Amino acid sequence: MAETHPGDGTSAARERLARAQTALLAALVADGPVPDGFDAERLAVQRRALIGKRADVVAKVAPELPEILGEKTFRTEFAAYARGRPMEGGYRRDALDFARRLTEEGRAVDRATRLKVRRWWLERSGATPPPEGRVRRALYRLRAARQAG
Amino acid sequence: MGATDIRATGTRAADTRVRLGTGIGWRPEIADGIEAQPGIDWVEVVAENVCPDHLPEPLLRLSERGTKIVPHGVSLGLGGADRPDPAKLAALAERAEALQAPLVTEHIAFVRAGGGTTGRPRMEAGHLLPVPRTRDALDVLCENVAAAQEALPVPLAVENIAALVNWPGEEMSEGRFLAELVERTGVQLLIDVANLHTNHVNRGEDPAVALGELPLDALAYVHVAGGFERDGVWHDSHGHPVPQPVLDVLAQLCARTAPPGVLLERDENFPPVAELAAELDGIRAVLAGGGAEAEARHG
Known part of the structure; x- marks a missing residue:
């Protein structure tokens, strides 16, 4: 094995690499500036590809969202949500954040759809689990509807 | 003496690579089809998608009937600036043991940064x-x-990825970079021929040059996958049939060496399993043809 010694030999290289990779990733997921020497168009293609992959996984962990929204609206709304917003805490969290955001500012979706998304979010966000019993659940949904309106 | 004979009699006595055969990426969506399909020698599972304590039943049944299973990690980020996370390495090791895997694989990539x-x-x-x-x-x-090799109970192979962006100021070709990596660490290679094709379209890198520079002695197995071209950019979607140019790169590789294993990857837009079986037949035909070509050249 060559001249690498765990712990010392690569620390300067690690710092340089960390700076370079951080600048690239920030440009791709956090609306950072295009780092020197990169092709801006290609970066845009990669940015969209990453959001597309992220949407694929979110659609797998939360298949109800593309069902409620329709595939096309799900994709466009998700892209609008994800642009410049790095993922925090995994894909389930991402699906919940996306749904919450959609109920707050999803302009391209009508009120009924937004209400469905809000219900979906309320039932999964853990803050207020849907209560037992039909009457209580109906009241809870009514309340959710008012909040979403 | 033919190329195959050289490999069999061994100027390389220490070749411990496992003969895998032809396989397919195991995904829950096609689990039933894979189980029903004869002639699938081995499967690969995305390591992060299985829990060692609750392995999916269809996967356990495959294992019981002798189908080899290789965990394929996607989250280590071995090419990242940080040392690999010991917890992630331990998780990968645990999966290798639970699946009785002959080797594990990961990518030459970075997946996180900052901090x-x-x-x-x-x-x-x-x-x-x-x-x-x-x-x-x-x-x-x-x-x-x-560090990963030390933490894992079985050999590690690392995969070349598909790139959409080019780093400025690169100092080596992909082949040279991989060759030196192998020389310095003894790691095995998982060569994705679809990714070589991707880098051909997107970065103008000729797969023949890359294949000529790669240390094919270290080849553990080959990935084959489909994608699509849009506006002059190849997207390695894993959601489309394997196109001819990718099979052509596989043929070029097979003309140089007999891969110990080949695996078809499909992650999206799953067709009936009969279509995947037909794709596997297409891959087997290339393997057979490549062997014959190599024989003709060396024999």
């Missing part, structure tokens, strides 16, 4: 991003690979 002294919060890419082919990146990668 520490970078002045940015930590960010996850959510997918594989290319490592700059520089001395710095190679030194770091070698050390990370060595």
Whole structure:
């Protein structure tokens, strides 16, 4: 094995690499500036590809969202949500954040759809689990509807 | 003496590579089809998608009937600036043992960055991003690979990825970069011929040049997958049939060496399993043809 010694030999290289990779990733997921020497168009293609992959996984962990929204609206709304917003805490969290955001500012979706998304979010966000019993659940949904309106 | 004979009689007595055969990426969506399909020698599972205590029943049944299973990690980020996370390495090791895997595989990529002294919060890419082919990146990668090898109970093979972006100021070709990585760490290679095709379209890198520089002695197995071209850019979607140019790169590889294993990857837009079986037949035909070509050349 060559001249690498765990712990010392690569620390300067690690710092340089960390700076370079951080600048690239920030440009791709956090609306950072295009780092020197990169092709801006290609970066845009990669940015969209990453959001597309992220949407694929979110659609797998939360298949109800593309069902409620329709595939096309799900994709466009998700892209609008994800642009410049790095993922925090995994894909389930991402699906919940996306749904919450959609109920707050999803302009391209009508009120009924937004209400469905809000219900979906309320039932999964853990803050207020849907209560037992039909009457209580109906009241809870009514309340959710008012909040979403 | 033919190329196959050289390999069999061994100028390389220490070749411990496992003969895998032809396989397919195991995904829950096609689990039933895979089980019903004869002639699938082995499968690969995405390591992060299985829990060692609750392995999916269809996967256990495959294992019981002797189908080899290889865990394929996507989250280590061996090409990243940080040392690999010991917890992630332990999780991968645990999966290798639970699946009685002959080897495990990961990618030459970075998947997260930020934090520490970078002045940015930590960010996850959510997918594989290319490592700059520089001395710095190679030194770091070698050390990370060595750390992973120490933590894993079985050999590690690492895969070349598909890139949409080019790093400025690269110092080495992909082939040279991989050759030095293998020389310094003894790691095995998982060569994705679809990714070589991707880098041909997107970065103008000729697969024949890459194949000529690669240390094919270290080849553990080959990935084959489909994608699509849009506006002059190849998207390695894993959601489309394997196109002819990718099979052509596989043929070029097979003309140089007999791969110990080949695996078809499909992650999206799953067709009936009969279509995947037909794709596997197409791959087998290339393998047979490649062997014959090599024989003709050397024999």
